[in-house]
Amino acid sequence: MAERSEASWLQRFEALPIIIVYALLLALFMYLSPGVFLAPYMYTTFLSTLPPLILLATGLTFVIGAGEIDLCFPSIIAFSGFIFAVLFKEYELSWLAVVAGLASGILVGFVNGLIIAKVGIPSFMTTLGTQFFWAGMATVLSGGKSYALRGAEESSVWQWIVGRPFASSSVDWLQQISIQALWTAIIVGFLWLILTRHRFGEHTLFIGDSNDVSRVVGIDVDREKIKIFTLMGFLAACAAIILTLENKNFFGNQGQGYLLTAIASVLIGGTSIFGGRATILGTVFGCLIIGMIEAGLVAAGLTGAWVRTVQGLIFLIAIIFYMYADEPQRRRALLARMGFTGKFGGARAAGSEGTALKRTKS
Amino acid sequence: MAPAQADFASIVRLEGVQKFFGAVHALRDINLTIGRNEIVGLIGDNGAGKSTLIKVLTGVYAPTAGKIFVRDREIQPNEYSVRMAHELSIETVYQDKSLAEKQPLWRNFFVGRQIANRFGFIDIKREKKVAQEILLDVIGFRGVGITVDSTVANLSGGERQGIAIGRAMHYNADLIVLDEPTAALGVAEVRKVVDFVRKIKNSGRACIYIEHNLAHVHEVADRLVVLDRGQIVSQIDPKDMTVAELTEYLIALQRKG
Numbered sequence: 001m002a003e004r005s006e007a008s009w010l011q012r013f014e015a016l017p018i019i020i021v022y023a024l025l026l027a028l029f030m031y032l033s034p035g036v037f038l039a040p041y042m043y044t045t046f047l048s049t050l051p052p053l054i055l056l057a058t059g060l061t062f063v064i065g066a067g068e069i070d071l072c073f074p075s076i077i078a079f080s081g082f083i084f085a086v087l088f089k090e091y092e093l094s095w096l097a098v099v100a101g102l103a104s105g106i107l108v109g110f111v112n113g114l115i116i117a118k119v120g121i122p123s124f125m126t127t128l129g130t131q132f133f134w135a136g137m138a139t140v141l142s143g144g145k146s147y148a149l150r151g152a153e154e155s156s157v158w159q160w161i162v163g164r165p166f167a168s169s170s171v172d173w174l175q176q177i178s179i180q181a182l183w184t185a186i187i188v189g190f191l192w193l194i195l196t197r198h199r200f201g202e203h204t205l206f207i208g209d210s211n212d213v214s215r216v217v218g219i220d221v222d223r224e225k226i227k228i229f230t231l232m233g234f235l236a237a238c239a240a241i242i243l244t245l246e247n248k249n250f251f252g253n254q255g256q257g258y259l260l261t262a263i264a265s266v267l268i269g270g271t272s273i274f275g276g277r278a279t280i281l282g283t284v285f286g287c288l289i290i291g292m293i294e295a296g297l298v299a300a301g302l303t304g305a306w307v308r309t310v311q312g313l314i315f316l317i318a319i320i321f322y323m324y325a326d327e328p329q330r331r332r333a334l335l336a337r338m339g340f341t342g343k344f345g346g347a348r349a350a351g352s353e354g355t356a357l358k359r360t361k362s
Numbered sequence: 363m364a365p366a367q368a369d370f371a372s373i374v375r376l377e378g379v380q381k382f383f384g385a386v387h388a389l390r391d392i393n394l395t396i397g398r399n400e401i402v403g404l405i406g407d408n409g410a411g412k413s414t415l416i417k418v419l420t421g422v423y424a425p426t427a428g429k430i431f432v433r434d435r436e437i438q439p440n441e442y443s444v445r446m447a448h449e450l451s452i453e454t455v456y457q458d459k460s461l462a463e464k465q466p467l468w469r470n471f472f473v474g475r476q477i478a479n480r481f482g483f484i485d486i487k488r489e490k491k492v493a494q495e496i497l498l499d500v501i502g503f504r505g506v507g508i509t510v511d512s513t514v515a516n517l518s519g520g521e522r523q524g525i526a527i528g529r530a531m532h533y534n535a536d537l538i539v540l541d542e543p544t545a546a547l548g549v550a551e552v553r554k555v556v557d558f559v560r561k562i563k564n565s566g567r568a569c570i571y572i573e574h575n576l577a578h579v580h581e582v583a584d585r586l587v588v589l590d591r592g593q594i595v596s597q598i599d600p601k602d603m604t605v606a607e608l609t610e611y612l613i614a615l616q617r618k619g
Contacts (some may be wrong), residue, residue, distance in 0.1 A: 202476065247530040
């Protein structure tokens with residue numbers, strides 16, 4: 001009985017450990033640099049800079065939850081960002097440019113899914129290849145140029161997608177609140193519903209758990225995988241457009257910084273690297289932590305060079321933590337590899353089998 | 363719980379079924395009829411094609427050639443799927459591939475045929491309520507610390523079989539396919555499974571029972587189908603052969619190759 005209830009405190013409250021870690025980190029940074037972390041400006045800046053990361057990481061939560069990986073999204077940010085920027089600036093297509101940008105991301109994602117599900121190449125290889133392909137396409141088509149979208153803030157596209165709804169307010173931090181935070185919250189909230197209580201979300205987690213089981217219970221695994229990668233493409237295109245508009249500039253390698261941070265956010269949030277378990281709430285807090293570390297370290301007086309080091313360290317700690325907390329059989333295997341077989345893992349494993357036997361007799 | 367008034371001679375009939383995996387000829391010219399109200403034991407050595415046959419039968423693999431009839435009606439092989447098999451009241455309990463490890467029981471009961479609204483959103487409350495009924499009434503798990511929220515990873519092998527079999531019963535199948543349900547089970551658990559197979563027959567359903575342990579299958583089957591290297595080599599009435607004779611026969615079959 002004890003064995004059964006053991007793992008569930010973690011699962012009962014979605015993303016509980018990561019929310020606690022977030023609160024502790026926030027408290028630490030507030031203590032270290034009160035001037036920065038107790039003023040509102042830090043948080044209004046997050047509202048405008050974090051949405052692309054959060055959108056990408058939310059898509060990746062589905063991908064990783066299904067036991068796959070996507071390395072292609074940084075180049076979707078370049079490619080779709082380019083499609084959007086050139087149509088918006090050179091052809092002045094306004095909302096049509098937005099539609100075309102989104103469509104290009106959906107197409108790239110769909111092709112990824114097709115190659116993975118129908119041709120059967122592992123997603124790691126597929127998306128590694130398509131990443132180079134689409135990043136190359138973006139460079140070729142743009143001729144390596146960047147596009148400055150000067151005056152974009154006059155357009156309805158800019159106003160609606162990344163506008164500042166309280167710009168005329170008399171409170172200065174209110175003026176800085178950006179509307180993409182709202183769109184992101186709506187999209188992420190909707191996808192949270194999909195993952196936790198829609199058929200598609202359930203299928204995603206079952207596929208991540210086991211492709212074989214999924215097939216025999218009647219899930220069309222290929223079709224669901226194509227859908228997952230198409231969703232990822234769509235979200236990456238959303239991120240691309242928001243990023244391009246927010247910066248009022250397109251440049252060819254604008255997506256490159258997101259590869260590690262987005263994957264790290266998902267895994268820090270508690271989604272299993274082995275698939276089958278995924279949490280969007282955790283992912284959002286993972287993004288907040290990744291974003292906060294960057295701001296917090298700089299505010300604490302460390303150079304920017306430390307940021308990646310600390311992010312990488314937290315990333316590793318988080319993965320090890322989840323492995324221990326969530327997967328007792330992997331924990332035992334790890335302890336056994338490290339030579340703790342005798343007392344630790346072995347005794348516990350034997351103990352739990354003993355109780356299982358007793359149970360079935362009664 | 364009684365199946366609908368039968369207006370068919372056989373639940374499943376295979377005619378000339380072939381299955382290739384690349385160059386591997388996994389099933390050769392399979393002709394097999396499963397009648398109503400009979401328990402068919404499927405036996406044969408590892409790699410004889412038992413699992414492949416089951417997967418063709420239940421819509422997981424499409425056959426390379428041949429015909430499948432369900433209730434005397436021919437099924438288009440390219441249209442046949444697990445979902446369709448479910449709709450035709452064919453349920454499968456796989457040895458270790460029926461349940462997803464990290465998912466809670468209530469999701470495992472309903473995945474693939476969720477209780478959902480027309481937008482595809484799952485009615486979690488109802489699924490959990492029905493899952494609770496299956497757990498208590500169909501499977502009979504009481505006071506063993508298993509709830510609908512338990513994850514499969516925390517269950518013993520016997521409990522997993524119980525869950526998968528209970529699911530098949532809940533869906534009121536006419537044909538239940540059991541793929542080595544007693545592998546890795548304790549003696550008391552095996553008893554339960556064998557009793558369950560009898561229950562299937564008593565309720566007028568059919569069952570295909572794949573089993574390594576010849577004593578178990580000999581005890582319950584009405585007919586034994588012997589598979590060797592992708593071919594059906596004989597069909598035996600268990601009354602005509604003791605378990606020892608059956609064992610000798612299978613060993614002789616291996617030597618011949």
